[in-house]
Amino acid sequence: MALHRAVLKKSLPPGLPPRGSLQPRSGGGGRSGRKKDYSPLPWSDFFDTHQDVRAGANSFRVYLKGSGGPVLLLLHGGGHSALSWAVFSVSVSKLVECRIAAMDIRGHGYTATENDTDLSASTLLSDVQTVADSLYRDESPPIVLMGHSMGGAIAVHVAAKLTIPSLIGLAVIDVVEGTAMDSLGANHAFLNNRPSSFRSLEHAIEWSIRSGQLRNVQSARVSVPGQVMKSNGVGSDSVISPDESVDSERHSKATSRVSLLTTPPIAEEGEGSGGGRDDEEVRRDKDDHESVSKSEIKELYVWRIDLAKTDPFWRGWFSGLTQLFLSCPLPKILILAGVDRLDKEMTIAHMQGKFQMQVLSGCGHAVHEDVPDKVAEIVAGYLVRHRFSEAKEDFKSLFPGLKFP
Amino acid sequence: MAVPSAESPSSAGEIPWCFSQVKGTIEEEVTEADIISTVEFNHDGEFLATGDKGGRVVIFQRDGTKMRQSRRRTSSPPVFRCDYNVYSTFQSHEPEFDYLKSLEIEEKINQIAWVKPSGSSLFLLTTNDKTVKLWKISERCRHYSDLNTITDDGMLREKEALAELRIPRKCEEDISVEALPRRIFSNAHAYHINSISVNSDDATYLSADDLRINVWHLEITDQSFNIVDIKPANMEELTEVITAAQFHPISCHLLIYSSSKGTIRLCDMREKALCDEHAKLFEQPEDPSTRSFFSEIIASISDVKFSHSGRYILSRDYLTVKVWDMNMESRPVEVYPVHDYLRSRLCSLYENDSIFDRFECSWNGDDTKVITGTYNNFFRISDRQLGEDWCYEASRDMSTLGQILRHKRVVSTNRKKKDEVSVESLDYSRKILHAAWHPRDNILAIAATNNLYLFHEQQP
Numbered sequence: 001m002a003l004h005r006a007v008l009k010k011s012l013p014p015g016l017p018p019r020g021s022l023q024p025r026s027g028g029g030g031r032s033g034r035k036k037d038y039s040p041l042p043w044s045d046f047f048d049t050h051q052d053v054r055a056g057a058n059s060f061r062v063y064l065k066g067s068g069g070p071v072l073l074l075l076h077g078g079g080h081s082a083l084s085w086a087v088f089s090v091s092v093s094k095l096v097e098c099r100i101a102a103m104d105i106r107g108h109g110y111t112a113t114e115n116d117t118d119l120s121a122s123t124l125l126s127d128v129q130t131v132a133d134s135l136y137r138d139e140s141p142p143i144v145l146m147g148h149s150m151g152g153a154i155a156v157h158v159a160a161k162l163t164i165p166s167l168i169g170l171a172v173i174d175v176v177e178g179t180a181m182d183s184l185g186a187n188h189a190f191l192n193n194r195p196s197s198f199r200s201l202e203h204a205i206e207w208s209i210r211s212g213q214l215r216n217v218q219s220a221r222v223s224v225p226g227q228v229m230k231s232n233g234v235g236s237d238s239v240i241s242p243d244e245s246v247d248s249e250r251h252s253k254a255t256s257r258v259s260l261l262t263t264p265p266i267a268e269e270g271e272g273s274g275g276g277r278d279d280e281e282v283r284r285d286k287d288d289h290e291s292v293s294k295s296e297i298k299e300l301y302v303w304r305i306d307l308a309k310t311d312p313f314w315r316g317w318f319s320g321l322t323q324l325f326l327s328c329p330l331p332k333i334l335i336l337a338g339v340d341r342l343d344k345e346m347t348i349a350h351m352q353g354k355f356q357m358q359v360l361s362g363c364g365h366a367v368h369e370d371v372p373d374k375v376a377e378i379v380a381g382y383l384v385r386h387r388f389s390e391a392k393e394d395f396k397s398l399f400p401g402l403k404f405p
Numbered sequence: 406m407a408v409p410s411a412e413s414p415s416s417a418g419e420i421p422w423c424f425s426q427v428k429g430t431i432e433e434e435v436t437e438a439d440i441i442s443t444v445e446f447n448h449d450g451e452f453l454a455t456g457d458k459g460g461r462v463v464i465f466q467r468d469g470t471k472m473r474q475s476r477r478r479t480s481s482p483p484v485f486r487c488d489y490n491v492y493s494t495f496q497s498h499e500p501e502f503d504y505l506k507s508l509e510i511e512e513k514i515n516q517i518a519w520v521k522p523s524g525s526s527l528f529l530l531t532t533n534d535k536t537v538k539l540w541k542i543s544e545r546c547r548h549y550s551d552l553n554t555i556t557d558d559g560m561l562r563e564k565e566a567l568a569e570l571r572i573p574r575k576c577e578e579d580i581s582v583e584a585l586p587r588r589i590f591s592n593a594h595a596y597h598i599n600s601i602s603v604n605s606d607d608a609t610y611l612s613a614d615d616l617r618i619n620v621w622h623l624e625i626t627d628q629s630f631n632i633v634d635i636k637p638a639n640m641e642e643l644t645e646v647i648t649a650a651q652f653h654p655i656s657c658h659l660l661i662y663s664s665s666k667g668t669i670r671l672c673d674m675r676e677k678a679l680c681d682e683h684a685k686l687f688e689q690p691e692d693p694s695t696r697s698f699f700s701e702i703i704a705s706i707s708d709v710k711f712s713h714s715g716r717y718i719l720s721r722d723y724l725t726v727k728v729w730d731m732n733m734e735s736r737p738v739e740v741y742p743v744h745d746y747l748r749s750r751l752c753s754l755y756e757n758d759s760i761f762d763r764f765e766c767s768w769n770g771d772d773t774k775v776i777t778g779t780y781n782n783f784f785r786i787s788d789r790q791l792g793e794d795w796c797y798e799a800s801r802d803m804s805t806l807g808q809i810l811r812h813k814r815v816v817s818t819n820r821k822k823k824d825e826v827s828v829e830s831l832d833y834s835r836k837i838l839h840a841a842w843h844p845r846d847n848i849l850a851i852a853a854t855n856n857l858y859l860f861h862e863q864q865p
Contacts, residue, residue, distance in 0.1 A: 003596055003615045004646050004705075005761055007665055011644070011701035353504040385502065385509070 038205040041222040045101070046086035052110070055130045061110035062103045062131060065089050069097035069389040070142040070168065072379070073132060075151030076102070077366065079307045081109035081226025084148070087219040088368045091376030095395040096383050099141070103131050105151065107305045109226045116311060121316045125157045131162050142167035142388060146379070149366055153180070153317040156368050160324040162376060168334045168388055170325075171379060177321035178343025184314050192309050197231065198301045204228050212364065219369040231300040232307050322346055326354055335375060337367050356382065411438060419788070419795055420774075420847050422810040423862040425487045427801060443853035445664075445840055446711040447519040447527070450843040452851055453489055454529055455857055460499060462531055462584075466492035472826070476849035487848055487861035493542050495584035498533040510535050518601045518610065520623065528587075530610060534597040537612050537625060539588035548579035592647040593619050593629045599651045613650035613662060616643075620674075631660060632680045633672065649708050655715040659684075667704030669720055669729065682702035687718065687729050689736045699760065713844070717774055722767040726747060726787065732737040736847050740771025741787040741794060744779045746815050746828050759833045769842045778837025782825060782853045783813055799837060799851045799858040809863055 043050065047063040055383075063082050072092070075083045082102035091099040106127050107119055113127075127183035136143065143166050147155030152172035159170045193210075198204040205224045214220040310335075322345045325332065332355035334343065342350070342357070350357050358378050363370035383389045429439065439460025445454050453465040468488040480685075501510040512533055520528040526543040550557050551574045553567070596615040603610040611620050611632075612850035635652075637643055647668045653659035658674045670683035691700065710719045717728040724745060727737035732774035743764075747754060754760040759780075766777040778784045779796075787794035797810045814825045821827055837854040847862035 003643075004648065004665060005648050008702045008705060008761065009641055013698060351505055356502065356504055356507065358507055385500075 024361050026339075036193075036206075038202045039221065039323070040201040040205060040210070040225045041086075041218070043083055043086060043222065046083075046090050046100070046222060050110075051135075053131050053134045055134065056114075056128075058106075058113040058127075059111065060078065060103055060106075060113075060127065060131050062135065063089075064098075064099070064101055066099040066193065069099055070144055070383065071099045073143050073145050074100065074102040075105060075128065075145070075147035075155050076108065077147075077149030077151050078303060079094065079108075079186055079303070080148070080151075080223065080366070081304070083109070083226035084219070084366060084369050087216065088372040088375055091372045092379055093323075095380035095392055097390040099382065099390060100153050100243060101131075101135060103128070104226070105154070107310075109304065113307040118307075119310045119313045121154065121157050123321065124154045125161065128154060128158050129161075129163050132288065136166070140166045142166050142168045142276055143355060144171060144174070144383070146171040147175075148173040148178075149175045149365065150317055153321055155324045156321055156328070157331060159328045168381070169386065170328055170329060170330050171335070171382070172325065172338050173333070173335045173375070174365055175318070175321070176331075176336070176346055177318050177325075178345070180318040180321070181252060181315070184318075187314070194303070196302060198228060201225050201228070201301060204301055214366055215362075215364055215370040216372065219366075219372060222382070223369060227304055229304045230299040231302045264337070289382040291334055306340045322349075329384070331357050332356070333378070333382050334379060335359070335367055337361075337363050414734045416836065418791070419793070420786075421623075421847070422797060422847075422860045423807060423863045424810070425848075425859040425861050427490065427856050427858050428463075429490075435855045439855035441839065441855060441857060442513050443516050443578070444841045444850050444852045444857065445517045445519060445529075446841050446843055446850065448521060448844065450845055450848065452492065452519075452527060453841070454517045454519070455850075455852065456497065456517050456531060457855075458513040459535065459744070460497055462495055462497045462514030462517065462529075462540070463467075463491060465489035466495045467656045468622050478523050480806040481591065484685050485846075485861070487755065487775075487859070489850075489859055492586050493582040493584055494659060495540070497531045497538060497540065501535075501603060515598055516601050518603045520603050520610075521607050530601050530603065532601050532612065535594055537590040537598070537621075538586050539600055540583060540785050541585050541587045541591075543585070544580045544582055545563065546575045546579065546639045548576035551577055579754065588623065588626050590621055590626050590629065593621075602651040605655055609651060609657075611650055611660060613647050614746060615646040618647065618660075618662060619651050630678075632660075632674065632678070634679070634681060634832045635664075636827060638657045648706055651709060651711055653715055654711050654713060661709055661711065661718060663706035663709040665721060666701070666707040667722060669709055669718060671731070680831070685731070685734050687720075687734050687737075689727070695748075697751060699755060702755070702760055703751065710768060710847055712768050714772055717772065719766050719768060721764050721777055723760065723762075723764075725786075726766050728774055728775070728789065739774065739789060741785075743777055743785055744815070746817060747780075750828070754833075757833060759836075762836060763838065764836075767840055769847070770845045774842075776840050776842055776849065778840050780836045781815075781831045782835045782837055783815075784837045784840055784849075784851055797860075798861075799856075801856075810860065 034381060043063060048065045050063045053062055055061040061082065073136055074082065076082055076084045082104045085100070085102040092098060092322065093100065104114050106124060109117040132143065132204065143164055145155040145167060147153070155170060155172060159167060195207060201224070204227070205220050208224050209215070209217055209218050209357040214223070277303065322343070326349050334355055334357045336357065336359045338359065350353065360367055360371055360374055368375045378392070380395055383393045384395065431689040438457065438663045440458045442458055442510050443456040447454070451467045454462060456462050466489065467486055468490060469486040469569070497514060498512040500512045502508070503510055514531050514533060516532055518530045519532060520539070522528055526541050529542070530538055530674050531538050531540060551571050553571050554562055556562055561729060586746050590612070594612065594614040594617065598612050598614045598618070600613040601610060605627065609620055609622050611618055616634065616636040617631055619629040619631050633647070635645065635647065645664045648660035648663050648665055650660060660674070661669055661670060661671050663669050665863055667688065669687040671685040671687070672680035673684040676684065691704070706720050708721040711717070712719065716731055717732065720727045720729065724743060726741045726743055727817070728739040729737045751760060764778055766775060768775055773790055774786055774788050776786045777785060778836065782799045783796050784799060785796045796813045798813045811824050814826055815831065817828050819827050819829070835854060837851055837853050841850045843849070849860040851860065
């Protein structure tokens with residue numbers, strides 16, 4: 001049908017008024033445009049509650065939303081936090097009946113553990129196991145594991161272990177073994193190019209947008225505060241509720257080992273982050289931040305986790321990922337930011353129909369942050385098609401092939 | 406206007422139609438899956454099949470069919486049987502997902518084609534966008550009586566009582582109908598299948614999608630022959646798609662297909678293996694006086710059907726129904742406007758997408774009348790001999806039960822008499838896309854969204 005219509009429309013002379021039914025899809029914010037509001041947004045605008053799951057001396061922060069339907073257990077990527085799922089959670093909850101549980105992985109966000117530097121795959125996967133058990137062991141609801149980048153790799157590890165009995169689906173965002181392994185070397189260069197500190201949350205948010213790390217301002221405003229923390233170890237939330245002060249204390253104890261990072265001198269004015277701005281501005285920004293850091297130490301925000309130090313664990317996350325992913329006997333979906341990010345084994349498996357793949361454009365590596373509405377539609381479609389959950393009113397079946405040119 | 410010769414006089418004149426039955430739910434809320442997408446009578450009209458968007462097929466059997474087939478002769482006079490009852494329902498196609506292209510494949514039944522039966526079972530082909538299936542509908546008698554060793558109550562007969570040989574009898578009432586997929590013809594179409602048509606040789610059939618037509622053998626599922634391919638080397642240059650195709654009812658080597666550019670091509674399979682070049686091209690040159698922005702869109706032919714005699718071709722484009730004589734390619738012999746009052750409203754019909762609606766058309770049994778649907782649940786019958794046409798409505802209005810269907814008119818003024826509808830208030834969501842005429846008798850099966858209406862000629 002679509003081809004027929006497309007051919008007929010081609011015959012129309014140009015200049016016909018655009019038809020009302022073809023609305024441009026809102027990508028969830030996009031670039032900031034005229035309104036340059038970089039103020040941080042509180043997690044409570046997006047999630048219902050949060051909980052700290054205790055396991056011995058460890059405490060894992062989980063943000064929760066929704067009350068019925070399958071659970072989407074969300075694992076963020078390296079250097080991010082559970083808040084990177086905030087906008088996506090709101091979008092997907094509008095479309096289908098589901099619950100969201102987004103956790104801060106060890107060493108990130110508000111999670112405080114005895115050993116924040118042990119980010120090995122086995123440790124992280126047992127952390128996820130712990131959280132899932134603690135929250136859902138009694139009820140055992142259907143769970144769909146969804147992870148981005150490092151979180152995606154961990155999700156695959158967890159799924160392959162078959163330790164969550166009620167696991168029904170697996171969704172991975174923008175991580176493929178071949179391409180991830182190839183880019184491990186480039187990670188350090190990218191990390192070095194980042195400013196080491198920011199004088200305020202607004203600046204951190206602004207930097208993440210200007211440098212092209214994130215493209216969705218609304219998402220950046222809620223998620224970047226989860227990526228950074230005050231240099232004295234206290235949490236970075238601008239909205240602090242009574243019980244959080246207790247948490248932040250424990251948090252500061254656990255992370256007291258984190259020291260102020262000093263900026264290593266950077267010789268190259270590399271592109272590194274692939275932003276749309278010229279090098280002058282990037283350098284000026286960094287200098288800006290650096291000069292401030294020396295004078296106002298108290299107000300400084302630094303990166304929550306020193307990703308460079310997690311280097312020994314990187315190979316362990318991604319090695320053998322394709323095999324593990326394909327071996328999971330669950331309906332799987334892979335959302336990618338670019339087709340060239342798929343390696344040979346995965347291409348073949350995709351052609352064999354072993355998993356669903358959606359490629360999205362107009363987004364960077366943090367697909368769920370840049371285009372949360374599209375990702376929500378895809379995930380909602382996946383949940384409804386496999387009959388994991390009920391569609392809500394706003395849900396419209398996505399027929400990717402039938403889009404008119 | 407050319408009058409077809411050698412037609413029986415009894416079919417001339419307007420037929421007094423009256424309402425028989427309606428199948429489907431009364432509720433206002435229409436579930437998407439219940440929308441009927443195709444309607445077909447079988448060869449003798451004893452069975453009627455409908456397919457819906459949910460991938461289900463319902464087969465109706467004409468009342469009293471069994472009486473005819475049974476050996477027992479009744480002495481009652483032949484009565485005009487016009488009731489159809491559900492005979493079998495089955496799920497023909499399920500929704501699928503094409504992982505490679507990330508496309509959902511709809512389960513909607515696009516077309517049904519009956520295959521002439523060779524035994525007591527029914528055979529029909531059903532298709533969705535990608536896969537054609539051959540179904541066998543067979544009756545199974547579940548209960549036999551008068552068995553030799555077991556009484557009707559289920560007790561063993563005593564040995565002493567076994568004096569004579571009995572012949573068990575089928576219990577006519579206790580019959581179950583089952584539908585089995587006998588062949589699945591898949592993976593032959595990259596584009597959406599719009600038509601299937603069984604050949605007069607009863608061994609082959611064609612399936613047509615937007616750009617290609619394939620010929621299959623009913624027994625062979627792993628091979629099919631491509632006979633028409635209009636895909637351009639560069640898809641950017643695509644200007645025309647195939648909209649419908651059909652085999653000739655008598656000559657097994659002829660087929661026609663219609664295109665979105667308003668042309669009908671007749672192909673002769675004896676000429677070449679690949680029939681990209683037509684044997685005949687039926688195209689009416691455009692009338693420059695009626696040219697508008699949308700001329701090309703409304704020229705697209707949505708359905709094409711051979712007459713039962715095989716001499717004429719019926720085509721439906723957005724505003725008219727045309728009858729072509731196989732012997733004359735330059736223009737149709739008859740043109741019947743269906744809803745000309747919409748000609749000035751094409752812009753708004755484009756806005757609400759109605760201009761892309763694909764209406765079907767049908768012949769009556771002796772090719773003297775043609776029927777097609779329009780909006781507001783109206784359908785139009787045109788009499789080729791008298792040159793007249795009549796518009797009726799398929800509605801649940803109970804006041805017309807038993808009475809003859811009244812003519813409906815669409816008027817451009819607002820002052821309405823009874824049975825008139827103003828053009829402004831036409832309901833574009835209630836449209837009749839599928840209408841079938843019984844191959845012999847005057848019985849109509851009209852699909853109006855999720856309801857199937859049956860009308861028959863009022864008997865004296």
